[in-house]
Amino acid sequence: MNGCVIKGTPIAVDFWRPTKAPEARLFFLTHLHRDHTLGLSSTWRLPIYTSPINALLLLHKFELPASCPNPTTLPSSSFSYQPAFPSPILTSIPKSIIRELEVGETYLLPLDPEGDYTMSVTPIDANHVPGAVMFLFQGYFGNILYSGDMRWYPELVEHPVLKRLIEARELDVLYLDNTFSAPFCKFPSREEAKKQLFDIIEYVSKIHWCNLQSSRVARLV
Numbered sequence: 001m002n003g004c005v006i007k008g009t010p011i012a013v014d015f016w017r018p019t020k021a022p023e024a025r026l027f028f029l030t031h032l033h034r035d036h037t038l039g040l041s042s043t044w045r046l047p048i049y050t051s052p053i054n055a056l057l058l059l060h061k062f063e064l065p066a067s068c069p070n071p072t073t074l075p076s077s078s079f080s081y082q083p084a085f086p087s088p089i090l091t092s093i094p095k096s097i098i099r100e101l102e103v104g105e106t107y108l109l110p111l112d113p114e115g116d117y118t119m120s121v122t123p124i125d126a127n128h129v130p131g132a133v134m135f136l137f138q139g140y141f142g143n144i145l146y147s148g149d150m151r152w153y154p155e156l157v158e159h160p161v162l163k164r165l166i167e168a169r170e171l172d173v174l175y176l177d178n179t180f181s182a183p184f185c186k187f188p189s190r191e192e193a194k195k196q197l198f199d200i201i202e203y204v205s206k207i208h209w210c211n212l213q214s215s216r217v218a219r220l221v
Contacts, residue, residue: 002035006175009141010111011119013175014148016040026109028121030148031132032057042092049099049109051123053131062093103133106161111139122161126150127190136162142172149177151190 003014005021012024016039029050030036042062050058101107101123111117119139126132128149137144143165157163165171180187188196 002038004175006137006141006144006146006173009137009139009144011137011144013135013146016044018046025111028135028146029054029058030126030134030146031129032061033129033149036148037061044093045097047097047099048093049101049121051103051131051133052100054133055095055098055100057131058093058098059095101133104159122159124156124159124162127153127156136165143170144173144175145171146175147177149179 003012003016005012005015005024010023010025011028012018012021012026013028014030014036015021015024015027016037018024018027027046027048029040029048032054048058101121103123103125106120106122108118108120111119117140119137119141121138122136123133124136126134126148128151132149134148134150135146137146145162157166162171187193
């Protein structure tokens with residue numbers, strides 16, 4: 001699942017083509033794998049809601065030092081009009097447009113300039129790559145869980161907000177990543193994968209060390 005605009009809402013998740021979806025006003029980033037950032041470039045100027053780790057990775061990806069001055073700093077309001085691609089002379093995503101959302105916390109966001117209408121969003125650990133999150137959206141549209149790329153873990157359903165919705169059967173829509181959900185897809189646990197990675201690193205390091213020693217002996221000879 002590489003991103004979309006959620007039907008009947010102004011919410012776009014991992015979707016970076018605003019000209020194709022003019023109704024999208026709130027842009028959320030689950031993680032920074034390439035297929036989830038297609039269309040996102042250094043000229044982007046609309047607010048991006050994401051986790052703190054993703055925020056750091058995003059700044060690094062587009063090579064913007066945190067202290068770099070930005071001549072087009074946006075006001076705090078998410079809804080003051082700013083073109084997505086205003087000027088070719090600006091070449092980095094400014095830190096000022098990134099809205100960090102702590103994982104597990106619930107935030108209230110305005111849906112109109114006056115703040116008369118609101119929705120809430122709760123980022124939940126996706127157990128995928130560092131910074132990856134799912135988003136739980138709640139508002140006039142009901143309760144929507146957008147999984148993005150995720151790995152199931154038992155503690156997921158223990159999150160207090162999500163647990164209450166599940167027990168009350170009030171989760172209205174689930175956007176689920178099912179890329180590898182087929183029964184024949186078998187993956188090692190995170191701990192097993194970590195051990196395999198460490199074994200590979202150790203093996204390669206030993207080969208490099210042996211090659212280095214052989215090179216030194218050859219020079220002496």
